[in-house]
């Protein structure tokens with residue numbers, strides 16, 4: 001029995017720079033064992049960037065991580081979220097209640113409102129997209145029953161007190177942080193930059209391990225938006241990145257280039273997959289990912305990524321969607 005019990009980590013906190021604390025919070029996801037929240041000193045308390053996921057016992061992990069840094073929930077003077085995914089925003093509601101502070105984030109929350117606010121409608125929409133993309137009925141039924149048991153990881157939907165947009169700054173003891181809209185990973189994604197110290201709070205836009213994720217179906221071209229957001233961040237000239245998962249890293253430019261190269265490589269694989277016979281997105285998926293196993297857990301995410309690439313190739317005049325059910329794609 002013992003070996004079948006999934007050993008969960010505890011929340012941990014550590015100082016990474018004077019006045020900057022990394023709070024490493026556990027996640028229930030295979031392959032992504034934890035996420036980061038960042039606490040940065042501001043006056044007699046801290047600004048907290050991101051929250052960790054909401055689930056049973058999750059607030060205790062955050063409290064434990066804070067305590068390792070000599071902090072308490074009541075020391076949070078402001079909560080800032082980089083984007084509205086559950087691991088970055090899920091605990092916003094209980095944190096606001098306990099700390100009595102404001103929430104600042106992007107107001108572009110539709111992608112989360114559907115997911116957390118009306119999970120049945122959101123699931124129905126995803127199933128329809130999957131069906132149109134050629135996914136057979138049996139895996140669809142399995143996916144639907146898994147999702148119905150799945151918790152959103154978001155305690156409650158809370159609206160921002162202040163909309164994070166260019167021109168807004170977040171004051172801390174390290175100086176002011178500027179706001180940079182970086183959609184692609186999620187429509188609501190922003191990065192925060194401290195220009196004198198050249199520090200970047202990158203959320204999931206840039207991670208130490210180069211990997212892609214797109215919220216498909218909410219904006220016209222998540223892949224194109226992501227690539228434009230890489231340009232936005234490159235112009236900042238950051239020296240040190242504080243990412244949403246994993247350790248801090250310094251070679252920010254190399255990580256931006258790595259993401260661009262991965263986008264180009266994946267787009268090329270998709271083009272090759274539809275160069276002969278027209279194919280559905282479902283048929284394209286196995287041609288793209290040598291490095292990621294196709295499982296019940298990864299397939300829905302890889303299908304959404306493949307659809308994002310097909311849509312991007314369509315919008316940039318390199319692929320064409322053929323009418324019919326299911327939809328098929330071919331090169332132009």
Ligand SMILES: [Zn+2]
Pocket residue numbers: 083085088185186204
């Ligand atoms: Zn995310």
